[in-house]
Amino acid sequence: MSPIGSLSNDQILSAYENAVRSRTLDIKVVNAQRQGIIGFHVPSEGQEILQTAIGMLLHKEDIIFGYYRDFSLLMKMGIPVSKILDQMLGNQADIEKGRQMPDHFSFKEYNFSTIQSPVGAHLPLATGAAYALKYRKEEGIVVANFGDGATSTSDFHAAMNFAAVFNLKVLFICENNGWAISLPTKKQTVADIYRKADAYGMPGKRVDGNDLISSLNGISEAMDYVRSGKGPYLIEGVTYRMGAHSTSDDPKKYRVDEITDGSDNDPIRRLEKLMLSMGMINEAQISEIKRRAREEMDAVIEERRKIPKPEPESIFEDLYSEPAWIQEEEKRSIL
Numbered sequence: 001m002s003p004i005g006s007l008s009n010d011q012i013l014s015a016y017e018n019a020v021r022s023r024t025l026d027i028k029v030v031n032a033q034r035q036g037i038i039g040f041h042v043p044s045e046g047q048e049i050l051q052t053a054i055g056m057l058l059h060k061e062d063i064i065f066g067y068y069r070d071f072s073l074l075m076k077m078g079i080p081v082s083k084i085l086d087q088m089l090g091n092q093a094d095i096e097k098g099r100q101m102p103d104h105f106s107f108k109e110y111n112f113s114t115i116q117s118p119v120g121a122h123l124p125l126a127t128g129a130a131y132a133l134k135y136r137k138e139e140g141i142v143v144a145n146f147g148d149g150a151t152s153t154s155d156f157h158a159a160m161n162f163a164a165v166f167n168l169k170v171l172f173i174c175e176n177n178g179w180a181i182s183l184p185t186k187k188q189t190v191a192d193i194y195r196k197a198d199a200y201g202m203p204g205k206r207v208d209g210n211d212l213i214s215s216l217n218g219i220s221e222a223m224d225y226v227r228s229g230k231g232p233y234l235i236e237g238v239t240y241r242m243g244a245h246s247t248s249d250d251p252k253k254y255r256v257d258e259i260t261d262g263s264d265n266d267p268i269r270r271l272e273k274l275m276l277s278m279g280m281i282n283e284a285q286i287s288e289i290k291r292r293a294r295e296e297m298d299a300v301i302e303e304r305r306k307i308p309k310p311e312p313e314s315i316f317e318d319l320y321s322e323p324a325w326i327q328e329e330e331k332r333s334i335l
């Protein structure tokens with residue numbers, strides 16, 4: 001047992017390793033994008049610990065409606081890095097056959113629903129899935145995570161309202177990273193995000209999303225509440241987007257407050273300091289974990305890159321059980 005609540009040292013270490021592997025993958029994928037290997041990426045740097053905490057508390061039967069900035073969550077759910085990269089690369093092993101933008105995952109076997117590009121669009125779907133669970137009397141809860149910007153969409157309102165009206169098992173988790181691309185949170189909403197729960201008649205709580213223990217405590221309390229059938233719950237995890245919004249963004253145009261890797265506000269460094277102070281780990285072990293993560297990610301990227309892209313004619317698959325004449329005609333005209 002570690003001195004922190006009921007967490008074992010192994011659980012803390014495995015949370016840390018997950019965050020380090022996720023950040024390493026982020027860095028490698030951005031480099032791959034710069035080399036033209038991957039088309040686009042939305043890094044999770046700064047949000048690793050909050051997402052890892054969510055992943056640690058999920059049950060197998062839970063249904064996840066995530067968003068595009070989710071590497072650490074996917075990895076903590078046990079989704080192999082190879083599968084993540086297949087989608088990013090849009091290769092033949094990609095379940096989506098290369099038809100989606102990178103970062104727009106679908107992992108049916110992990111109950112991870114397809115990521116939506118329009119901000120907030122997945123939230124009514126999450127509420128709908130929770131309604132289906134109730135109607136079919138099935139186990140599990142729905143977890144929907146999203147950014148601060150999503151709380152200003154009408155879809156957020158519809159999802160929160162119906163989740164409460166129908167007393168559904170949905171846990172809404174806002175990853176408040178301070179920005180919606182170039183717009184700081186305070187310019188898109190004046191209210192505290194967790195207090196928006198009041199308007200819908202559900203509990204809301206703010207946690208320090210850069211701190212593993214605060215995140216785990218808040219999210220597990222909220223999950224217990226939702227699992228017991230008392231209704232939906234809103235968690236606001238305060239984190240910080242350390243880098244650019246995406247590989248298409250240049251944050252130097254609008255921000256001067258950059259948080260650098262290794263600063264006190266970096267959630268990974270904060271967990272390192274905690275583990276060091278508890279004598280759980282030393283600097284040499286930290287370096288070794290990071291070295292292993294770099295080696296792992298280099299090897300997986302190298303392996304998955306070799307898988308060819310889908311054949312162009314595969315674009316005509318999956319639309320109709322029998323090919324329609326119009327598809328045949330189109331195929332003949334372009335292939």
Ligand SMILES: Cc1ncc(C[n+]2csc(CCOP(=O)(O)OP(=O)(O)O)c2C)c(N)n1
Nearest residue numbers: 069117118119147148149150177179180181
């Ligand atoms: C409905 C809609 N409006 C605008 C966009 C363009 N857009 C993509 S991401 C984004 C910012 C979203 O910010 P937030 O919800 O805080 O998530 P974050 O990217 O910070 O994780 C915007 C405005 C979009 N995809 N969909």
Ligand SMILES: [Mg+2]
Nearest residue numbers: 147148179180
């Ligand atoms: Mg944001």
